Amino acid sequence: MDSGPRTASGIALVISDVDGTLVTDDKRLAASTVAAVARLRAAGIGFSIASARPPIGLRGLVAELGLELPMGAFNGASVVRPDLSAIEERLIPEAAARAALEQLLAENLEVWVFAGGAWCLRDPHGPYTDLERRTIDAEPRAVADLDTLMGSASKIVGVSRDHAHLAACEARIGTALGDRATVHRSQAYYLDVTPPRLDKGAFVTWMSSHLGIPTERIATFGDAGNDRSMFARSGFSVAMGNAENAVKAAASAVTDGNDADGFARGVERFILP
Secondary structure (H helix, E strand, C coil), X not given: CCECCCCCCCCCEEXXXXXXXXXXXXXXXXXXXXXXXXXXXXXXXXXXXXXXXXXXXXXXXHHHHCCCCCEEEHHHCEEECCCCCEEEECCXXXXXXXXXXXXXXXXXXXXXXXXXXXXXXXXXXXXXXXHHHHHHCCCXXXXXXXXHHCCCEEEEEEECCCHHHHHHHHHHHHHHHHHHCEEEEEECCEEEEECCCCCHHHHHHHXXXXXXXXXXXXXXXXXXXXXXXXXXXXXXXXXXXXXXXHHHHHCCEECCCCCCCHHHHHHHHHHXX
């Protein structure tokens, strides 16, 4: 179901979201995706990722894809090397983190806190914990009082099986926090609170400066609302077929879904000459 312009000219770097884009719904890298990244490399086009995941959740991708460039974790708030060592790392200001925690709990959401390299929560058997274990290949740390982590939080996540409620929470909590934090859903069931004024678009700008590649020569792939900031900063953008309509409307082109070789097909059709 690819649609949009046939190709993007002069692309020197591709930055992709991970979940819902680069990996399948069961969190695998399809053989076609691995091959597509190899074709980009052979064509002299760089490749990196920008993800809501914590750095540890990128480790497997580095190995399978042979990644060599800096990557954006926590929606771009942390920039890490392929060995996962930090280049830049920002935390949510403590007052904003405490306000976010209060808001998320008031909305009756399960709350996860990523702090000090650990995934912390109150109920290790709560909604989507098994999925997150598979996604980031890590075990959570049960914490009785999440409030003790608010001075060291990289990301706070509201989790719910009620996707419509979480969408409404995104608007309410985003308004309540204002410019004190960045609030976006990274999945229909995850509402991420991350440091202010830092998002995946900021990571695109950082990579442009770091590598000396004009943003118009950067292409981005994504599927969720938190990927629209990447689209806005890059010269060419590709939305996945499984993306929401608003995300598709913000992109330069649309490819197939993440479970239908959409990334590989998008690379072949839109990026490679």
